[in-house]
Amino acid sequence: MEAIDTLIHARWVIPVEPAGTVLEDFSLAVRDGRIVDLLPAAAARARYQAATVVELPEHALIPGLVNAHTHAAMSLFRGLADDLPLMEWLGKHIWPAESRWVRAEFVRDGTLLAVAEMLRGGTTCFNDMYFFPDEAAFAATQAHIRAVVGLILIDFPTAWAGNAEDYLHKGLEVHDQLRHNPLLHTAFAPHAPYTVSDAPLERVSVLAEELDIPVHMHVHETAHEVQQSLAERGERPLARLHRLGLVSPRLLAVHMTQVEEEDLRLLAEAGASVAHCPESNLKLASGFCPVQRLADAGINVALGTDGAASNNDLDLLGEMRTAALLAKGVAGDATAVSAADALRMATLNGARALGLEEEIGSLVPGKAADAVAVRLSDLETEPVYHPLSQLVYANVRDRVSDVWVAGRHVLKEGVLTTLDAPALVARAREWGRRIGAANSGR
Ligand SMILES: CSC[C@H]1O[C@@H](n2cnc3c(O)ncnc32)[C@H](O)[C@@H]1O
């Protein structure tokens, strides 16, 4: 018998690679945080002596979900301003609130709240873009969740940094601090083409290549953004980013609701990725990302929730459902974005977009043991003809039972093991009292 740390036996295992595979009565063998084997349960019981054995007789085991775009700490602004279009939401509500409230403590508490919600929903890696990225990194470490921390850049001063040079300097310091942490990565995160000028964008393009990290940016979120750029600069935002050297395999363009043939060509030729955030796009009425067209052009499309202030949750399983349904409506084609496609977008495509494809995104020996168990034996999910169908189209929202990140059991039978959920709720309520009281006087 071979000694390992954990053996997880599941009724179904959906490894994502090879595409569309569903394995019945299979087991995942884990040692030192990595997957060492994926094999039939009977063979696994004979071959491995595990310190911990987990039985999941009514569950589907899938790779940990990758939230390819969020602003984690904005969970503390959830529900602050709803039913508004993007620029009014940002300009009249969110940016003023951020200017008043966003400091280190806010980001730490908000990110802790967000990572608790994400872990409970099966997300094991998130790509963040927010002020005080050092605090987001601290919260992720405490929770033992994988994170790509955004080294942000925006043309106006905030409590985090004063000008472009300061943003870049602080970002590079954070990058240096996190360099040797196996769960934490960094990406440059210039906010959007309409808030960052040419010179700092050119610097980002050079630095990203030097450091070999992604560039994560809101791009073509609304028709207004594109029209404004055409009127003021005579070029589409993506064409401008291309001119500045940013359209490359490192680029993760978030939203892309406005897509012309030339945009498709630029993204496809560069090997860039897109982060689709369907629920935020719907809620802010920003537009519809043509996911199937992008995928048909060979562009890697990942899935994100955006922040909880524009979604208003961080539930990637729900986002998979919205993405699959919306794609069919947008394409006028019921075969667009299948259940398998949606799961791939939320796992392997996200990993690829973040440069982490070798490490996470599928349940393959050699990769990190980031895995999620979803119970499919409830009245909302029985009978199970196709577990993938249940995962994407049925109501599985509260059915994530267990989550592992790098082999550590961070959600055990529905209970978070690294975070104190009631304390986080109490803290969020306290922030809500303060922010709500200040807002009621406006
Ligand atoms: C520079 S930190 C991130 C910055 O982005 C703002 N934000 C949140 N959601 C969106 C969105 O959908 N489009 C554009 N900007 C967004 C957030 O409030 C921070 O100011």
Ligand SMILES: [Zn+2]
């Ligand atoms: Zn966003």
